[in-house]
Amino acid sequence: MAFKTEWCGGDVSVARNKRPQAADEKRQEIVAAARRLFIDSGYEATSMSRLAKEAGVAPNTIYWYFADKDDVLVAVVSAVMADAWPQYQAIADQPIAVRVLWIVRRLTEMSGLVTTVHARVPHSPAVAEWHNNFHLLTATLFRAELEALGVPPETVDAEVTIAVFTVEGLLTHGQDEDEQRTICETLAARWPSATS
Incomplete structure (x- = not known):
């Protein structure tokens, strides 16, 4: 009863x-x-x-x-990001290449979800909003980092886009750890003082 x-x-x-x-x-x-x-x-x-x-x-x-399955998807990817953030704070003083690699490794479990998010963007306003906010957050973090490193204002937008796409690409294409490290170090080498 x-x-x-x-x-x-x-x-x-x-x-x-x-x-x-x-x-x-x-x-x-x-x-x-x-x-x-x-x-x-x-x-x-x-x-x-x-x-x-x-x-x-x-x-x-x-x-x-939840309104629908896409609403559940948004909750899942938000939970993955929320779990990663406090852990990231513990390595916030490491060089940028180390931090980018750490992010990629911690979010690797999202690789299938990243593909799903991209597939759902045209069909779901909730997923599209989450995706846009993810890009905005990631771009804002990279912008602050690159400005602090002294990247010239006339190239910072392009550098931010390259960094965001690099992270997203590493999440969707299964490189091994050595390849991921090399890509992150190559990315960081583009920026003055990023390796010091």
């Missing part, structure tokens, strides 16, 4: 033998399940019913937290 409680304008059934779960906690469980499935099986191969089963919820429960 279940009882019902009002939540965000809808009924939520909770079995009497299960403890009520906070909405944020349940949402995080769905995102964690989606992250595993999207990375292991791929976005296209992951149906919402499969996601619901993996997350241990009824299929319609997902729609209490």
Whole structure:
């Protein structure tokens, strides 16, 4: 037997033998399940019913937290980025080539997701907005770094674009660690004082 409680304008059934779960906690469980499935099986191969089963919820429960599968994708890639950021802060004083390589290695699990994001951009305003914000954030970080290194103002926009595309390319094309290191060091060598 279940009882019902009002939540965000809808009924939520909770079995009497299960403890009520906070909405944020349940949402995080769905995102964690989606992250595993999207990375292991791929976005296209992951149906919402499969996601619901993996997350241990009824299929319609997902729609209490997410508008659609693209909304879940945005939550997954946002979670990957949020997990990486505090770890990045620990190496923020390293040379830029080391930091770029670290980012690439930590986000390698996103390589399939990066391809999926690019494929979904024309079809989903939510994914397109996330993608644009990712580029804006990455470009802003690179711009601040390159300006601090003394890259001339007339070339900084081009250098930022090259850096962003390099990171994105490394995430989507499976180079081994030595190739990744060489590419990051070659990128950093373009900028004055970047190797010191």
